[in-house]
Amino acid sequence: MNCRLGCGACCIAPSITSSIPGMPEGKPAGERCIQLSNDNLCMIFGMKERPDVCSSFSATIDVCGSTNTEAIRLISFLEAQTS
Template sequence: MDCRLGCGACCIAPSITSPIPGMPNGKPAGVRCAQLNNDNLCKIFGQPERPDVCAEFTANIDVCGTTNEQALWLITDLESSTC
C-alpha cells in the first residue's frame, strides 16, 4: 500500500520521541508535526534530518484504513493502547 498524499495521520496521531527540526524534544501524540505543511505533506521527506521512526513507517491497511479519517482514528487508537 502506498501512503495517501495529504493524509498526514502518521504525522499527527503518534508521539515521536526523537528530535524533529522545529521540535527538539519530539512531539506528543495528537500534535501536528512542525514539518507537516498545509497540504499535510512532510517538508523534510527524504532528508537526513527526518527522524528514523518516520522514515521507517510503512503504510498498510491495518494502520491506514481506507480513508484519512480512518487512518487518524486507527493510529490514535494504536498510540493510546501502547502508552
C-alpha cells in the same frame, strides 16, 4: 499499500520521541508535526534530518485504513494502547 498523499495521519496521531527539526523534544500524540505542510506533506521527506521512526513507517491497511479519517482513528487507538 502506498501512502495517501495529503493524509498526514502518521504526522499527527502518534507521539514521536525523536528530535524533529523545530521540535527538539519530539511531539506529543495528537499534535501536528511542525514539518507537516498545510497540504499534509512532510517538508523534510528524504532529508537526513527526518527521524528514523518517520522514514521507517510503512503504510498498511490495518494501520492506515481506507480514508484519512480512519487513519487518524486507527493510529490514535494504537498510540493509546502502547502508551
